[in-house]
Amino acid sequence: MRATRRTLAALLVLAAAVSCTAAHGDDAEPPHASAVLTPYERLLPAPVSARASGGAGYAFGPGTVIRTGPGPGEEVRRVGELLAEQLRGPSGLPLPVVDGEEGSGDGDGIRLRLDARARELGAEGYRLRTTPSGVTLTAHAPAGLFRGGQTLRQLLPVRGAGEVPGGDVTDTPRFAYRGAMVDIARHHFPVDQVKRYVDQLAQYKINTLHVHLTDDQGWRIAVDSWPRLAAYGGASEVGGGPGGHWTKDEYRDLVAYAARRYVDVVPEIDMPGHVNAALASYAELNCDGKAPERYTGIKVGFSSLCVGEERTYEFIDDVLGELAALTPGRYLHIGGDEAHSTPAADYAAFMDRAQAVVAKHGKTVVAWHQLANARPAPGAVVQYWGTDKTAAAEKAAVATAARSGHPVILSPADRAYLDMKYDKATKPGLAWAGYVPVQRSYSWNPGTHLPDVPESAVLGVEAPLWTETIATRADWELMAFPRLLGIAELGWSPSASLAWPAYRLRLATQSPRLTAQGTAYYRAPEVPWE
Template sequence: MRVLRRALGTLLALGAAISCTAAHGDDARPHAGRAPAPAPYERLLPRPASARAEGAPYAFGAGTVIRTGTSAPEEVRRVGELLAEQLRGPSGLPLPVVEGEEGGGIRLRLERGAGELGAEGYRLTTTPAGVTLTARTPAGLFHAGQTLRQLLPVRGPGGVPGGTVTDVPRFAYRGAMVDVARHFFPVEQVKRYVDQLAQYKINTLHVHLTDDQGWRLAADSWPRLAEYGGAGEVGGGPGGHWTKEEYRDLVAYAAERYVEVVPEIDMPGHVNAALASYGELTCDGKAPERYTGTKVGFSSLCVGKERTYEFIDQVLGELAELTPGRYLHIGGDEARATPAADYAAFMDRAQQVVARHGKTVVAWHQLASARPAPGAVLQYWGHDRTAAAEKAAVVAAGKAGHPVILSPADRAYLDMKYDAATKPGLAWAGYVPVQRSYSWDPGSYLAGLPESAVLGVEAPLWTETIATRADWELMAFPRVLGLAELGWSPASALDWPAYRLRLAAQAPRLTAQHIPYYRAPEVPWE
């Protein structure tokens, strides 16, 4: 029986090698109008820091197991179970998760002393005997597993090409944002997005929970916010809100995939849903009507009322208790109805509230024109036409020690139309085709801002015109993949001609996951 198994394993490996060679042979023949597809290690997205193809493949087949080690922490076991779950569906294989390091298969190895791999890096080594994933942390093992997914066939068993990937991220913060306030979306759709993002090593999900059109998270201290303020959306739809339990579930689901949730309660502007729910938050005590349009900048909390600060303390306190992550986002953009002096005074107190609840402030870059608290993170959403003075304030804040997240609207906003023919989306920052969204370097984007001040990048998706999952995913994909690479890959790897081929190679994977991506004409899709 052992001889038979050994022979069968040899045949599987040989078949996988022949299959890979045949596929590369097909890829090597240029199709009309497009360049040859890259070899497996050159297809990886984001592009790894180092990848070398070498030796024979590993036969990923019926006998493959996932090994987590005999003394591995429970978290490593969970990473192995999740990887098995991710691989079982496409491959059709049982992929049992077992303890012990001896024997073939896929081995997860935690090496606490591998300091060169940092908090999220990994090493993936493939030989005919198996695939070894090595990292200093469970997060690194998870990222290694996502790379392994891309080295395997989209469907069915096959071969993992021989070689080694050694990889670490360029930036610590690699984010995407979704606005559930303008149009309401259930938690299940956001979980789906988490899965889509995590496989490309995005590690942060910023959730815009409140705006003029809706308040989407229940608050025990102010129940009418969700019950009344959440019962609407752009265009007059029914809206909706998440319960605390649903939000906790989302946060836990994301954490299992090493994605940190950053919740945003926008203030002092973008608050009509809150004002409509509680008139006491206005200066005249009169609640406005609920709002279903798309204009911005007309609403404001009453900065002079102590009740306003009781409100933000209680609401942010509940949110902090629900959120194990480091950050609370307090918005701060487009507060045109709040005089500059009032804005600065309000943001002073709001930042104190966040600190009191044990979190770090994140705010849109307008906070730079007020008084950012020590350690406050600024999120820049300007664009090519943003005033020089506004950019200079952000650069000065960055040099003064405030980390900056880059989300330039004419590069990173996923709700900007690809072109004039795009049906959903807006174009106030201009059209953002796939090449433009990729072709910038976060490390040198803002003149004068040192790369050391750049915490990372984030791709926001605002939903004024986006009401369905299909439109959401069409606008996000494939541009969010480019932002994933900008956040992860070394600066030397950022190259559009090579990237467009790696992006094209993702087409079968996106199709298999039923993601309705935009087939950008500048990409030679497979």
């Protein structure tokens, strides 16, 4: 979206005010971003096209109805009901949802419409139009209506009734995969906390939740065929806490909850390294037949499955088979990073067999980028987590995989890892990839980030949150927000819209919304927060 003259003028006004305040040490507050940006200029992620009409808007109030007719089908009705639920809390309005003949789609209110001819909008795109008679959301598919509903939420007051400004938005995503990852293995978190994260992700058009379910410190998912994995291997965590695990019903509940918000869950069982919790649970998985003690530290690279034993592959088949049956999405993540205790030849042989098991159960492999140094299976997705300092040969291996047709997910640790400290004063988090302030986290282009990996090979972006030092919801949110919003924009918005001076202003306007939702966030000094 090209900046309008009004937007450029607003940027200059605010930048000058901030600069003046900094230069003179003046106590006066610079103008808030909301004072110089129109509601359509504040949207985050930035849409492909958004403009205020200059005319009257729609009065969102006690008489507002959400209309899902004509002939919407069950799924559109569900989108309408969820949108009503999301809007009722902040507004206090009743917002009844009507469909079929009762909600012909032509009355006043918020109208949800599917248009089979709007193929240019794809699976997630939408159009939003606001006039005095109401707000019309149009999409080719129900997911697009949901995404458009999240945009509408940003055009409404944070609290209470008010006016939706007159205007138009046309929007489609840049990348198909826009993800966030949470590690529940280092510290256990209950499903309800992860559901809260799903809502936070979906609000900013993130469509994938990657859950790191197993590691040296804990095994967090019940497996019927190997019950000690969760019962024993799950009863530990970093620092010696009680750990815990999810039942299959809890996992199913999360998957269904996320699906209603058009977020796919990608489960990860890390292998052949990061497996001490499994080795401690079953002696037969160890080459010497002896189970090690459970581990509560944070070192990596010391554990490995026994690559030469057939029982290892029976174990993998059982675990991945049960997990695949619980997961309707297309991907299973098999880790593959930091397998320092597995010789390279053994690693390649192991990953060959593990990938075949994933295919057997009807899923597509995702693995960390070390898979590129072995033999990625046809269609396997490579997830890159290197830094600017990663060896050229390692980056070249990812580029070779991309040229061979393997999609790449970008999660550069020195940009997208949400557990990296903002600065030296940040209490939780680590800094092995360096400090990652908000501006650095946002200021990179996924389409050009890796040498010789063209944008056409980039499936999308993902922001991982590792939890070696994170044990509370407050610390989780402090580290994720606001950097997660920048990653969401990098995944959704067109490259022409990605500019830090404009983004920092739009980010600043999200402050009242985050506060109203009770989300802890880091008030980065480089952002003129409201």
